[in-house]
Amino acid sequence: MWKTDIPVMLAFIVGTIIVLSYFLNILALQVAADQLVTWLVIIAGFALGLGVINLLQVHSKKIATKSSKWGLSVWLVLVMLISLGIGVTQGTQSKAYSFMFKNVYTALGATTFALHAFFLPAAAYRAFRVTSLESGVFLLAGALVMLGQVGIGAAMWSKFPLVKSWIMNVPNSSAMRGITITAALGLASTGLRIILGLDRGYLGSSNAE
Amino acid sequence: MAGLFRKLDKMDDRILYVLIGLSVLLPLIKPMQLPLSPSSMSVDAFEAVDSMPAGSRIFLITEIGPTLSAELLPQLVAIHRHAMSKGLRIIYTPTSPVSSPFLVDIVDDWQQEYSYEYGKDVVILPFRAGDESLVVQIGQNFRGLYDEDYYEDDLEGMEIMQGISDIGDVDLVISLGGGELYRWVVRHIQAPKKLPTIIGCTAVMTTFVVPFYSSGQFVGIISGLGGSADYEFLANLPGAGVSGMDAQSLGHVVLLILILLGNISGLVLRRESV
Numbered sequence A: 001m002w003k004t005d006i007p008v009m010l011a012f013i014v015g016t017i018i019v020l021s022y023f024l025n026i027l028a029l030q031v032a033a034d035q036l037v038t039w040l041v042i043i044a045g046f047a048l049g050l051g052v053i054n055l056l057q058v059h060s061k062k063i064a065t066k067s068s069k070w071g072l073s074v075w076l077v078l079v080m081l082i083s084l085g086i087g088v089t090q091g092t093q094s095k096a097y098s099f100m101f102k103n104v105y106t107a108l109g110a111t112t113f114a115l116h117a118f119f120l121p122a123a124a125y126r127a128f129r130v131t132s133l134e135s136g137v138f139l140l141a142g143a144l145v146m147l148g149q150v151g152i153g154a155a156m157w158s159k160f161p162l163v164k165s166w167i168m169n170v171p172n173s174s175a176m177r178g179i180t181i182t183a184a185l186g187l188a189s190t191g192l193r194i195i196l197g198l199d200r201g202y203l204g205s206s207n208a209e
Numbered sequence B: 001m002a003g004l005f006r007k008l009d010k011m012d013d014r015i016l017y018v019l020i021g022l023s024v025l026l027p028l029i030k031p032m033q034l035p036l037s038p039s040s041m042s043v044d045a046f047e048a049v050d051s052m053p054a055g056s057r058i059f060l061i062t063e064i065g066p067t068l069s070a071e072l073l074p075q076l077v078a079i080h081r082h083a084m085s086k087g088l089r090i091i092y093t094p095t096s097p098v099s100s101p102f103l104v105d106i107v108d109d110w111q112q113e114y115s116y117e118y119g120k121d122v123v124i125l126p127f128r129a130g131d132e133s134l135v136v137q138i139g140q141n142f143r144g145l146y147d148e149d150y151y152e153d154d155l156e157g158m159e160i161m162q163g164i165s166d167i168g169d170v171d172l173v174i175s176l177g178g179g180e181l182y183r184w185v186v187r188h189i190q191a192p193k194k195l196p197t198i199i200g201c202t203a204v205m206t207t208f209v210v211p212f213y214s215s216g217q218f219v220g221i222i223s224g225l226g227g228s229a230d231y232e233f234l235a236n237l238p239g240a241g242v243s244g245m246d247a248q249s250l251g252h253v254v255l256l257i258l259i260l261l262g263n264i265s266g267l268v269l270r271r272e273s274v
Helices: A005-023 A027-065 A070-090 A095-114 A116-127 A133-149 A151-156 A160-195 B002-009 B013-029 B040-050 B069-085 B100-109 B132-145 B181-193 B203-214 B224-235 B240-273
Strands: B057-062 B089-094 B122-124 B172-177 B197-201 B220-223
Touching: A005 A027, A005 A160, A027 A070, A027 B132, A070 A095, A095 A116, A095 B069, A095 B100, A116 B013, A116 B240, A133 A151, A133 A160, A133 B240, A151 A160, A151 B240, A160 B203, B002 B240, B013 B240, B040 B069, B040 B197, B040 B203, B040 B220, B040 B224, B057 B069, B057 B181, B069 B089, B069 B100, B069 B172, B069 B197, B069 B220, B069 B224, B069 B240, B089 B100, B100 B122, B132 B181, B172 B181, B181 B197, B181 B203, B197 B203, B197 B224, B203 B220, B203 B224, B220 B224, B224 B240
Parallel strands: B057 B089, B057 B172, B089 B122, B172 B197, B197 B220
Antiparallel strands: none
16 A cells, blocks of 8 residues: 555646646645645755765675676766765865866766767768668758758858758658657656556556556 | 778778868868858847847756757857847856856856846856756746855845746746757746747757747747857857857768768669679
């Protein structure tokens, strides 16, 4: 009962209040919905702390059992504790924290992301092959949008930006609208299944029916 | 001839890396001054900001971080400089814990040039967790969510926040992100409050955002580095966007040539094997 019935009942009550608050202009309902969303923001804050504990648990176990690449786990835990220590003792606006953020985290994040500039063209060179009419249309549309997006395309032919705009605004918009509406309907039906207790996947595999 | 195509087909990845590296690096060392032709999405975004009377308040929500900064930081700087040069006011709101240092840097870096006052012309709100539920809360109970700024100073005493009891009291919303942020903004701020909204996004996200622009829900889109170059060009405030466009231009052309070569070699080898 504690692991299944009560969570399903809570999901029903909370879900119903939130959904009804969008459709009915009843003050009590609005206040209850506002309060629930506030709780959600607070719970999300706790989730960050839970993430830290989870990381520590997973990587402590890897270090203790000396499993594959356990040295990287030592490094992860060490860096996490150092940044946590500086953030808690000196504050996130301190010089030490800012130095670490700008010169370690930002630099590493940007570098990792920049590697896409090398890996993506190499992958495109090998995989982006025209083998059917569909892949040909896909490649042509991609090439036209790329040329319309940058100055060199406009320098080659002044109509490239217009062609790009047409592709983005007409075929792309039509297809994306279809996908968005379909996904929204799917999301609504999944939400309804959760509220009604028909979908219990969020309770974990042992409690799901 | 077939041997050449076979070599092309099996080209070492390292050669591709060098070609791409050079195509990006050379224009940065020696700019080509390629022409810019701003897209209608960028023009609309620029005009929405440019047409606002001095003193108007912009609510700028962002999830910028190190991985998104290559495309979003030039957009953020261009909007900040344009708004400050016109006497507009900005309420910065981070949705990611890594966004705040970027906002602090921007506000500090341009303060001397535009002589704006923190708390009167610009304010940075603190990070709050929650992703979509945070945006829901901003839409429903903005002032209940924030009572102090990033520096833990009381918002009540700040001139920029006077008269704002609800998010609907701001004049324009700008969302800068690389993920689902635009969707949350349209669901919980733009649609219920009917606020004019501009989206700044990474180039790869543009295809997802454009339908909302075509429908009139977004008044403009700043798309990737190209969008920031357009914005800088229109505002006559050249920055990282304009200077990075030559590199992006040449990189795109080299990529297209490589794809073309890959297709030609693949086609020849397929025909040979039949």
